[in-house]
Amino acid sequence: RLWVTVVPIVLITFPAAVQAFLWERFRLPWGATVCVLGLLFGEWINRYFNFWGWTYFPINLVFPSQIVPGAILLDTVLLLSGSYLFTAIVGAMGWGLIFYPGNWPVIAPFHVPVEYNGTLMSVAD
Template sequence: FWVTVTPVVSVCYPGAVMYYFWTFYRQPFGATLCLTGLLVGKWITIVFAWYWWANFPMNFVMPATMVPSALILDCVLLLTRSWMLTAIFGVWAFAMIFYPENYFLFGYSKQPMVVDGQLLSLGDYMGFTYVRTGTPEYIR
């Protein structure tokens, strides 16, 4: 769900900013500027709302980065100078590079480990050991 829906939904904002910067200024950095601004806003939300206020661990609320995807989208527009080719090839590359660019952030959670004779991933172990107070198991 996360890998398929996020790039499709998040390409709308960079497309609008790209159109503005390319039409009025002929500058091909609209997508990078837009997604860098969104990432800064997301980090502000994570630090103040999740980490300081709700005391969630940082590795549970890491944001996905889309800056390399935005760079590819801007490069396709710069090289082709065509909205149609950018919409076909650039958006395809924008979506296809999403999982590989985020693997270094979330790849650690797929590491295997043995706990009490059970083979678990590190992500499963973190989920089992951190008590979430809103889950039905905790409320009972």
């Protein structure tokens, strides 16, 4: 019920926290990517057991958002700049801007024309 508020906050704060910890302690520039892969694994477990296991909802219609490209971009900005401030400004902007193009390969197959009750629509509608 709280997916509108909780999910965006979790998807940016958890990778940022793990990235800051790994960069500060070990100078490893892949903290956001590792965190996002863990979140994605948990989301797939949730999708499988809750959508497919309980209700047999088609699994290809409940895919989690693709956030790995944004995490790679966030880690790359930190690696190239080495600055938390620059990463917070440019990396977070890149995170938001790469979200739709990163999800396009998953959404694209649903943008095919379909006729429904005499109206031309797409499967995504």
